[in-house]
Amino acid sequence: MSQSMNPVEAEKEYKARNKYKAKRGLRYFFRKCKEQKELLFMSVPFLIWLFIFKYIPLGGWVMAFQDFKPAKGFFEQEWAGLDNFRFLFGNERFFEIMRNTLAMSIINLVLGFVTAIALAILLNELRNIAFKRIVQTISYMPHFLSWVVVAGLVSTALAMEDGIVNTILLHLGIIDSPIMWLGVAHYFWGIIGASDVWKSVGWNSIIYLAAMTMINQEQYEAAEIDGAKRIQRILYITLPGIKPVFVILLIMNIGYILESGFEAQYLLMNSMNMDYAENLDIYVLRYGISMADFSLATAAGMFKTIISFIFLFGANKIAEKLGEARLF
Amino acid sequence: MGVIRKIVGKRRGVDDLIFDTINVTFMLLLVVVMLYPMLNTLAISLNEATDTVRGGLHILPRSFTTYNYAHVFNEAQIIQAGIISVLRTVVGTGLGVFASAMVAYTISRPHFFLKKFITLAFVLTMYMNAGLIPTYLLNRELGLIGSFWVYIIPGLIGVFNLIVIRSFIEGLPETIFESARMDGAGEFVQFFRIALPLAVPVIATVSLFVAVGQWNQWFDVFIYNSSIPELSTLQYELMKVLQSTNTSGGSAADSFSRSLGGQVEVVTPQSIRAAMTVVVSIPIIMVYPFLQKYFVKGLTLGGVKG
Numbered sequence: 001m002s003q004s005m006n007p008v009e010a011e012k013e014y015k016a017r018n019k020y021k022a023k024r025g026l027r028y029f030f031r032k033c034k035e036q037k038e039l040l041f042m043s044v045p046f047l048i049w050l051f052i053f054k055y056i057p058l059g060g061w062v063m064a065f066q067d068f069k070p071a072k073g074f075f076e077q078e079w080a081g082l083d084n085f086r087f088l089f090g091n092e093r094f095f096e097i098m099r100n101t102l103a104m105s106i107i108n109l110v111l112g113f114v115t116a117i118a119l120a121i122l123l124n125e126l127r128n129i130a131f132k133r134i135v136q137t138i139s140y141m142p143h144f145l146s147w148v149v150v151a152g153l154v155s156t157a158l159a160m161e162d163g164i165v166n167t168i169l170l171h172l173g174i175i176d177s178p179i180m181w182l183g184v185a186h187y188f189w190g191i192i193g194a195s196d197v198w199k200s201v202g203w204n205s206i207i208y209l210a211a212m213t214m215i216n217q218e219q220y221e222a223a224e225i226d227g228a229k230r231i232q233r234i235l236y237i238t239l240p241g242i243k244p245v246f247v248i249l250l251i252m253n254i255g256y257i258l259e260s261g262f263e264a265q266y267l268l269m270n271s272m273n274m275d276y277a278e279n280l281d282i283y284v285l286r287y288g289i290s291m292a293d294f295s296l297a298t299a300a301g302m303f304k305t306i307i308s309f310i311f312l313f314g315a316n317k318i319a320e321k322l323g324e325a326r327l328f
Numbered sequence: 329m330g331v332i333r334k335i336v337g338k339r340r341g342v343d344d345l346i347f348d349t350i351n352v353t354f355m356l357l358l359v360v361v362m363l364y365p366m367l368n369t370l371a372i373s374l375n376e377a378t379d380t381v382r383g384g385l386h387i388l389p390r391s392f393t394t395y396n397y398a399h400v401f402n403e404a405q406i407i408q409a410g411i412i413s414v415l416r417t418v419v420g421t422g423l424g425v426f427a428s429a430m431v432a433y434t435i436s437r438p439h440f441f442l443k444k445f446i447t448l449a450f451v452l453t454m455y456m457n458a459g460l461i462p463t464y465l466l467n468r469e470l471g472l473i474g475s476f477w478v479y480i481i482p483g484l485i486g487v488f489n490l491i492v493i494r495s496f497i498e499g500l501p502e503t504i505f506e507s508a509r510m511d512g513a514g515e516f517v518q519f520f521r522i523a524l525p526l527a528v529p530v531i532a533t534v535s536l537f538v539a540v541g542q543w544n545q546w547f548d549v550f551i552y553n554s555s556i557p558e559l560s561t562l563q564y565e566l567m568k569v570l571q572s573t574n575t576s577g578g579s580a581a582d583s584f585s586r587s588l589g590g591q592v593e594v595v596t597p598q599s600i601r602a603a604m605t606v607v608v609s610i611p612i613i614m615v616y617p618f619l620q621k622y623f624v625k626g627l628t629l630g631g632v633k634g
Contacts, residue, residue: 029441032441036439036440036441036515038514038515038516039434039437039440039442039515040442042430042431042433042434042515042516042519043430043431043434043435043442043446046427046430046431046484046485047446047449049427049481049484049485050449050450050453050485051449052466052470053463053466053481053482053484054453054456054458055453056466057458057459057462057463057465057466058456058458058462059462060458060459060461060462060463060465060466061458061462063461063462119358122351122354122355123355125347125348125351126351126352126355127348131352131355134359135355135358135359137617137620138358138359138362138363139358139359139362140616140620141362141366141613141616142362144540144544144612144613144616145544145609145612146543146544146545146546146563146608146609147544148544148546148563148566148567148570148608149566149605149608149609151570152369152566152570152601152605153365153366153369153605154365155570156365156368156369156372157365157368161383162383162384162385164364164365164368198361198362202362206623206624210624229343230343230344230347231347255455262547263547267567267570267571281460284459284460284461285460288460288461288464289460289461289464289551294461294465297459297460297461298459298461298462300459301457301458301459301460301461301462302459304457304459305455305456305457305458305459308455309455309456312455
């Protein structure tokens with residue numbers, strides 16, 4: 001039928017068809033590349049950087065299914081199937097590691113949220129702005145110290161002889177003789193939790209304080225006229241006001257559930273508290289770098305990333321079902 | 329009493345008075361808990377080591393000396409580590425923030441056809457971590473081990489920082505960019521002449537985050553360059569002191585003395601550790617209060633919009 005069409009119409013049709021195609025086709029891509037070459041020039045080098053440093057290492061996960069020998073080339077490795085995972089999950093030590101990881105992570109998560117929200121509420125209730133400023137500035141300070149420094153401060157404070165914690169507890173008559181805090185494995189989780197709160201409570205409260213400034217002040221005024229007490233205003237106005245921020249942060253943090261921290265544990269760990277201190281990251285480091293068992297360490301690391309992903313998506317789904325704010 | 333009344337503020341009833349009193353008392357306690365460990369370390373660092381061993385030192389030095397610092401600054405290794413710490417902080421922050429800002433600018437442009445793709449590619453890496461071993465092997469393959477650049481290149485762009493800067497630039501009125509385009513300004517000109525100058529508050533925040541991260545980092549030194557003393561950093565040197573005092577029980581057991589102008593001065597691992605702690609912490613503690621208003625804003629942007 002096309003022969004019966006006049007050339008002008010044919011040309012029109014051809015153009016229309018190609019225009020539709022061009023929307024998504026390669027030609028569209030190249031045209032855009034040409035048009036926006038400056039933006040490409042600014043971003044593509046870093047996209048390549050991202051690919052090399054963040055995506056290529058994911059290919060290293062293949063090692064988890066091999067019996068990787070660093071001396072051999074990448075393609076000469078022997079395959080091990082699921083042996084590394086079998087060894088991992090059949091290993092009693094691994095269960096202790098998982099227990100420590102989850103316990104410290106959950107303690108840090110719960111303590112972190114509770115203390116940060118509590119501090120934000122109390123700061124918000126201070127009437128003297130200058131005093132509030134000073135307290136806030138001091139409470140952020142430890143966030144800027146390195147874990148190396150904080151670990152030093154913690155071990156000084158917990159020292160057997162002359163440590164401030166033992167001194168106070170002895171004075172108050174709570175204990176009769178000084179305790180070797182870092183020498184008793186059972187105390188380790190608590191020490192990590194407390195150190196983490198000390199270091200980050202001020203910093204973590206910032207976001208809640210910011211959310212509180214968004215709350216409509218008229219609500220407080222109306223509540224006051226209705227005779228609501230201070231506590232009631234906190235419970236019924238302030239807390240619901242920061243709920244969306246809380247939910248988003250909770251989802252993000254649940255994605256990091258196996259991220260119980262590395263530096264604090266590594267720096268405060270010793271031979272006496274090791275059974276409660278060693279977590280997944282330290283395990284990976286010990287097997288991978290110190291014992292050069294790359295395959296096993298990679299399997300453990302891979303396990304961690306996959307679990308984190310599942311938790312993140314799970315938490316996001318639940319938030320969606322409950323009609324809460326969500327991450328994506 | 330006057331001071332307390334001033335802090336507590338105008339009260340409206342007995343309930344309020346009780347609440348405020350408890351609250352202010354709690355805050356004062358918090359300040360003590362936050363400051364005591366730092367002041368205690370400062371006191372130890374300024375106290376004669378032999379006197380510190382006697383115990384009972386709190387927040388004021390009893391027998392003042394600067395010898396602990398003199399000892400720290402006399403060690404060539406520490407001076408060298410200090411230079412590397414400063415270098416990695418300056419170079420890492422400069423390059424990292426510049427790269428982040430540039431990428432952030434491109435993904436803030438509504439018309440950029442790769443905007444979504446690039447954003448997703450970066451954000452995914454926040455949760456997809458290959459883990460220590462693959463990363464280690466990659467850096468080894470790239471010849472970064474044993475080099476200064478292992479401190480800079482692998483962590484060049486932080487995704488959180490990228491998102492914070494992007495959100496800020498997206499918040500700028502698009503009309504400014506439009507009128508620049510009308511005047512024939514290309515993307516580079518718009519980035520350097522408009523986006524960067526207007527984004528100074530957020531650039532300051534991110535620079536603080538990156539600089540603190542670089543300054544406080546010790547793990548990459550430990551993993552990649554622990555056998556190369558010329559590339560050690562202050563935090564890593566402090567970490568080594570800390571680990572050695574932790575295992576030995578950390579007291580006067582292994583103190584050593586040196587004669588200084590006829591007078592014998594003694595240092596202990598404890599006093600050296602305290603002096604080094606102060607040296608590595610002072611720069612940050614001096615800087616952060618001045619950037620406070622910026623980072624509060626920056627953190628909010630990243631947290632809410634990220």
